[in-house]
Amino acid sequence: MIKPVASSPDEVRDAANVGKVRDLRDVADTAGETRSARPRYSLWRRLPPSGWIGAAIVAFWAAVALFGGLLSPHDSGEVISVEVFAPLSAHSPLGSDFLGRDMLSRMLVGARYTVGLALAAALLASITGTLLGLAAAVAAKWFDEILSRLLDGLICIPSKIFALVMVAAFGSSVGVLLLTAALTYTPGAFRIARSLAVNTVVLDYVQVARARGEGRLYIACREILPNIIQPMMADFGLRFVFIVLLLSGLSFLGLGVQPPAADLGSLVRENISGLWDAAPAVIIPALAIASLTIGMNLLIDNWPGAARRGAGGR
Amino acid sequence: MLVRLILKRLGLAALTLLLVSGIVFSIASWLPGDAAQAALGQSATPELLAAMRAQMGLDQPALVRYIHWIAGLLTGDAGRSLANDLPVSDLIAKRLPKSLLLAAFTTAVSVPLALGIGILAAMYRGSRLDRALSIATVAMVAVPEFLVATLAVLVFSVQLHWLPALSYIPDDPSLRQLARAYAMPVLTLSFVVSAQMARMTRAAVIDQLDRPYVEMAALKGIRPARIVLTHALPNAVGPIANAVALSLSYLLGGAIIVETIFNYPGIASLMVDAVSNRDMPLLQACAMIFAAAYLALVLIADICAILSNPRLRGT
Numbered sequence: 001m002i003k004p005v006a007s008s009p010d011e012v013r014d015a016a017n018v019g020k021v022r023d024l025r026d027v028a029d030t031a032g033e034t035r036s037a038r039p040r041y042s043l044w045r046r047l048p049p050s051g052w053i054g055a056a057i058v059a060f061w062a063a064v065a066l067f068g069g070l071l072s073p074h075d076s077g078e079v080i081s082v083e084v085f086a087p088l089s090a091h092s093p094l095g096s097d098f099l100g101r102d103m104l105s106r107m108l109v110g111a112r113y114t115v116g117l118a119l120a121a122a123l124l125a126s127i128t129g130t131l132l133g134l135a136a137a138v139a140a141k142w143f144d145e146i147l148s149r150l151l152d153g154l155i156c157i158p159s160k161i162f163a164l165v166m167v168a169a170f171g172s173s174v175g176v177l178l179l180t181a182a183l184t185y186t187p188g189a190f191r192i193a194r195s196l197a198v199n200t201v202v203l204d205y206v207q208v209a210r211a212r213g214e215g216r217l218y219i220a221c222r223e224i225l226p227n228i229i230q231p232m233m234a235d236f237g238l239r240f241v242f243i244v245l246l247l248s249g250l251s252f253l254g255l256g257v258q259p260p261a262a263d264l265g266s267l268v269r270e271n272i273s274g275l276w277d278a279a280p281a282v283i284i285p286a287l288a289i290a291s292l293t294i295g296m297n298l299l300i301d302n303w304p305g306a307a308r309r310g311a312g313g314r
Numbered sequence: 315m316l317v318r319l320i321l322k323r324l325g326l327a328a329l330t331l332l333l334v335s336g337i338v339f340s341i342a343s344w345l346p347g348d349a350a351q352a353a354l355g356q357s358a359t360p361e362l363l364a365a366m367r368a369q370m371g372l373d374q375p376a377l378v379r380y381i382h383w384i385a386g387l388l389t390g391d392a393g394r395s396l397a398n399d400l401p402v403s404d405l406i407a408k409r410l411p412k413s414l415l416l417a418a419f420t421t422a423v424s425v426p427l428a429l430g431i432g433i434l435a436a437m438y439r440g441s442r443l444d445r446a447l448s449i450a451t452v453a454m455v456a457v458p459e460f461l462v463a464t465l466a467v468l469v470f471s472v473q474l475h476w477l478p479a480l481s482y483i484p485d486d487p488s489l490r491q492l493a494r495a496y497a498m499p500v501l502t503l504s505f506v507v508s509a510q511m512a513r514m515t516r517a518a519v520i521d522q523l524d525r526p527y528v529e530m531a532a533l534k535g536i537r538p539a540r541i542v543l544t545h546a547l548p549n550a551v552g553p554i555a556n557a558v559a560l561s562l563s564y565l566l567g568g569a570i571i572v573e574t575i576f577n578y579p580g581i582a583s584l585m586v587d588a589v590s591n592r593d594m595p596l597l598q599a600c601a602m603i604f605a606a607a608y609l610a611l612v613l614i615a616d617i618c619a620i621l622s623n624p625r626l627r628g629t
Contacts, residue, residue, distance in 0.1 A: 050449050153333040156612075160567040161585075161604045168589040168597050169341050245458050249571055252460045253586055268460060275479075278468055286461040293456035301452045 051302030057295025065115035068108035076109040077101065077260060085271070085279035095280040098271050103281050106267060110285060113263035115292070117174065117247060121181035122240040128182070129189025130232050134220040136190075137197035148194070151187035159184045159246055167255045177256060181243045192235050196228040230303075237300035241293045248289050264289045320617055327613045334605045335387075339380050342594050387602065393595035397588070402599045406581060410603070412483075413573070413580035417565055419496055420503040425558055428508035432515025432554075437542045439520060447512070454509035459571040463502045467575075470498060481576040499576045503568050507561055514557030521553065522546040552622015559615035563608050 047055065073093075074080050079100045086096040094103035132151075136144040157165075166180040197220075200206060206223045214223075250256035251265030262270065267285035274282045358366070374382075386392060392402035435447045471479040481495045522528065523546050531541050566582075573583040585600035587593070 153330065153337065156330050156334050156609060157337065157601070157605050158563070158566045158608050160570050161601050164570070164585060164589050165338055165341050165597065165601050168592055168594070169344055241456055245456070248458055249460070249567075252458075252571065253574055255586070255589055265458075265460075268464070272464070275464060275467055276472055278472055282464060283468070286458070286464055290457045290461045293458070294453045297452050297456040298449070301448075 047302055050298050054295045054298030054300075054302070057291055058299055061111065061115055061292045061295070064108065064111045065119075068111055072105040072108045074102040074105045076105045076262075078105075085274040085277050085281055088280055094284055097267070097281045098274060103267075103284065106262065107264070107285060107288065110262050110264045110267050111288065113257055113261060114244060114248060114265070114289065117178060117257070117263065118181070118240055118243040121178050121243045121247075122185070122236055124178070124182035125185040125239050125243075126189045126232065126236040128186050129191075130193040130225075130228075132186075132190045133193025133195075133197050134224060136194045137201045137224065138216045138220045144194075147190075151190050154183070155187040155191075159242070160249065163246060163250055164255070167250065172250070172255055172258055174257065174261075177247060177250070181246055184246065185239045185242060189232075189235060189239060193228060193232055196231060197224050200224045200227050234300045234303040237296050237303070241296050241300075244289065244293050244296075316620070319620055323613060323616050323620075327609050331602075331606060331609055332384075334609075335384060335602060336380070338598055338601045338605070339383060340376075342598050343376060343379070383598070387599070392599040395588075395593055395596045397591040397593045397596070402596050405584060405596060406599060406603065409579060409581045409584045412578070413569060413582060416496070416499060416503070416569065416573070416578065416580055417562075419500045420507065420565060421562060423500055424504040424508040424511060424561075427504065428511030428558075428561070429515055429554065431508070431512035433519055433542065433547070435512070435516045436519035436523065436546075437539060439523070448516075451509040451513050454505060455513070457506065459502055459506060459568050460575060462505045463498070463572060463575045466498045466501055479576075481578045483579075499572050499578055502572050502575075503565060506568055507564050510564055511558055511561035514561060515554050518550045518553035518557055519546055522550045552618050555618035555622070556615045559611050559618060563611040566604050566608055 080102045081092060081096045081100040083096060084098055084100045086092060086100070088095050092102045092104065094107060097103050097106060132147060136147050162184055163180050166176060166183075170176045201219075201224060206219060209219055209223050247256055248263060248265030248268075251263050252269050254266075254269055257263045257266050259266070259270075264285045268282055268289075271279060271281040271285075383393070390403055392406070394400065395402050395405060431447060431451070435444045438444050467479045470477040477494055477497055481499055483495045484491060487495070519542065523542070528541055528546055531545050532538070536545070569580065569582040570586060572578065573580045574586050577583070581600060581603060585597060585604070588597040588600060
């Protein structure tokens with residue numbers, strides 16, 4: 001006999017909650033989150049090859065963002081060649097752009113903008129989200145209710161649309177972009193952190209701590225936080241990917257980082273006319289963004305504690 | 315019970331949309347220079363400015379303007395565009411069908427593709443094929459749309475000369491013209507959407523495969539392919555429909571990039587123009603359309619989830 005099978009009521013309620021899902025990637029990538037706190041040493045050993053590749057790419061871009069400026073062969077604004085959209089050569093390793101500037105130097109500066117801005121925004125979103133989530137789990141019920149409703153409203157505007165409205169209203173300075181990206185992705189981080197924290201708060205060891213007479217701050221920081229930090233780190237990686245995509249998309253539309261500053265998205269935009277000559281100046285920055293986001297995605301897809309989809313019967 | 319649950323969802327969605335309209339309106343009317351200033355320019359005399367403000371209703375408090383705006387939206391009047399003084403509703407009416415057509419073509423391509431990949435990966439769970447598909451889709455999800463689009467232009471327009479780089483649709487298009495115009499936008503949009511959808515489909519099918527009735531079927535000696543197709547799949551229809559609707563909402567963000575790159579005359583490129591011109595009435599209306607479309611898709615996903623749960627359906 002085959003019983004009619006349904007997904008658990010919890011799941012239905014979750015999925016059914018209007019606007020609960022902001023980023024589709026959230027759903028796929030953090031569904032079925034496990035809260036297991038595996039010993040630290042096994043983290044690197046457990047990483048499969050695709051995870052290692054992702055980690056290597058991410059490390060590469062971190063190094064470029066940190067030290068890239070030192071290696072820059074020319075000033076990023078200096079015109080070094082009369083030939084525009086020059087191919088790769090010993091003189092300019094990544095070719096030249098639409099004004100004949102050195103692409104390698106521009107990429108190094110652009111990567112710093114892309115990585116730095118996204119990192120700052122993702123940190124802001126994840127930390128705010130985690131702190132609010134912790135607060136919602138340990139504070140009074142009404143606080144949780146108000147916070148949840150408020151952030152649910154924000155989550156219902158698609159991220160790119162929200163960013164467009166923000167940019168139209170406040171212009172696209174670096175500060176506005178940072179704030180917009182952080183604001184867009186805080187509710188998602190809050191939701192994940194809250195659900196993890198709420199599940200932890202009912203566990204025995206937290207109850208014991210409570211019975212011991214520990215304060216709320218102690219419980220939040222010492223009992224709950226260490227147990228949700230690993231999935232939250234994976235969530236942070238995910239947010240970083242979203243923000244890189246959002247900001248470079250905006251820059252590509254000409255609404256993100258404004259000239260003379262340029263992130264990788266702006267580099268694609270300003271060199272788009274080189275597409276007809278298949279110029280490296282337009283392809284390379286686009287590939288660079290993709291390698292950064294793919295690398296990060298591969299890393300967090302294999303991150304322990306985050307969405308281990310039942311591959312191989314685990 | 316079921317009807318009540320769905321009605322409740324509908325009401326909640328309407329309420330959320332109202333909240334979104336409040337957020338959009340307050341951000342959009344926060345700006346230091348107001349619409350009258352923008353229309354008249356910096357050199358306008360204070361008297362002229364005051365007259366213009368009164369004419370545009372800007373001298374009224376924000377709440378009154380908000381209520382006016384909402385009432386206008388409900389009756390199909392979204393004000394006039396600041397950029398060219400045409401009614402916003404006319405501008406949108408011209409562009410919206412084009413965007414919907416693009417979305418329809420993309421859905422028609424991506425849904426079968428994604429379901430195929432997702433179900434295949436679930437059938438051979440843990441195999442090399444599954445792992446390869448999993449890595450491929452996780453990578454595809456992270457690729458920015460403009461990379462896919464520029465690579466497509468590079469290959470199909472610049473190198474092979476097969477397709478035009480800009481998506482031009484004549485007034486009375488032949489089937490061939492239509493296919494040429496839509497090929498690359500649809501390809502680009504399908505790329506990211508189907509990767510997402512395939513991952514969620516795989517998860518939905520595997521969720522079923524972990525259940526006792528599938529084990530029972532396996533113990534009876536039924537072949538794995540048959541278990542997936544005739545036992546697990548019918549039970550996964552609801553979750554899959556849910557996944558499809560949620561993934562499609564990703565179209566909304568992708569459309570902004572894709573319509574701009576291919577110069578496709580849809581509503582997303584209209585919105586980008588509105589941002590460049592700081593054309594707030596047009597921008598607000600476009601933002602509301604996108605938010606409404608997003609909410610509608612989430613609502614459909616919800617209802618699929620509710621309908622697929624017999625525990626909710628039975629009572």
